[in-house]
Amino acid sequence: MNDNIEQITDQLTALVASYGMNVLGAIVTLIVGFMAAGWLSRMATSAMRKSARIDPVFLLIPGKIVRVTIMVFTVIAVLNRFGVETTSLIAVLGAAGLAIGLALQGTLSNVAAGVMILVFRPFKIGDAVKLDGEAYIIDQLGFFICQAHQFDGPIAFLPNSRIWGQTIINYSVTNNDVRRIDEHYGIGYGDDINKAIAILKQIVADEPRILKDPAPLIKVDSLGDSSVNILFRVWTARTDWWDTKLDLVQRCKEALEGGGISIPFPQRDVHMIGEPAGGNDAKPA
Numbered sequence: 001m002n003d004n005i006e007q008i009t010d011q012l013t014a015l016v017a018s019y020g021m022n023v024l025g026a027i028v029t030l031i032v033g034f035m036a037a038g039w040l041s042r043m044a045t046s047a048m049r050k051s052a053r054i055d056p057v058f059l060l061i062p063g064k065i066v067r068v069t070i071m072v073f074t075v076i077a078v079l080n081r082f083g084v085e086t087t088s089l090i091a092v093l094g095a096a097g098l099a100i101g102l103a104l105q106g107t108l109s110n111v112a113a114g115v116m117i118l119v120f121r122p123f124k125i126g127d128a129v130k131l132d133g134e135a136y137i138i139d140q141l142g143f144f145i146c147q148a149h150q151f152d153g154p155i156a157f158l159p160n161s162r163i164w165g166q167t168i169i170n171y172s173v174t175n176n177d178v179r180r181i182d183e184h185y186g187i188g189y190g191d192d193i194n195k196a197i198a199i200l201k202q203i204v205a206d207e208p209r210i211l212k213d214p215a216p217l218i219k220v221d222s223l224g225d226s227s228v229n230i231l232f233r234v235w236t237a238r239t240d241w242w243d244t245k246l247d248l249v250q251r252c253k254e255a256l257e258g259g260g261i262s263i264p265f266p267q268r269d270v271h272m273i274g275e276p277a278g279g280n281d282a283k284p285a
Helices: 002-049 061-081 086-103 105-120 160-164 193-206 238-258
Strands: 128-131 134-140 145-150 155-159 178-187 217-223 228-237
Touching (some): 105 160, 134 155, 145 160, 155 160, 193 217, 193 228, 193 238, 228 238
Antiparallel strands (some): 128 134, 134 145, 145 155, 178 228
């Protein structure tokens, strides 16, 4: 009996001697790994917050990536201390990641497009943009979708892959922060062209929101079927564009009519060709 107890004691002592240091080393490795992951994650997040150019949605991502990466290497190091074949484990994890990536190909394309949108910033929250022929106001940016609403109110959820794969027109950002107003005013063929142009130039001179540079352009543009068409092209500050455009349409019409200039309706002259005497029954001599 005593021999059996001594044998078991010797075996336990041998096990503790063999694996005790490995267990202690694994515990220390886990503690150091967890502490390093948290510390480096906070440092990465803090560094991201110092930049005003980075979107708030993007701030926490680098810290999370750093934390997960360190934890993965920590677990692999612990398993390696106990003789686990980590090379095979890494291969299995890689194969699993590939399978998951193929299964979530569409979702991952949205994530990749979301990262590109957040990095290159073709628009920001509150911007008015044109996508797929529709105009939207952006409400929220995300890694999978962007939330927006149309000008008349309906909410829209836009997949990032659809946004990044097309031309994006941002109405809220213009060259030199100015925008052009193009209108055409048709006058009758019997009206005085120079008088009509003078009236329109006076409206430009009286409107403080119209910029002097670039210079306004008011000239005959084309001869239509029913009217002589005058091009009315002026520039305003981007923020004044919509109100100025609407005001000018009304003021130009009223000023032209007040100056005796007609704005003709579309019309067409029809010439009737009469039938020969005797109608369709007439026979040649």
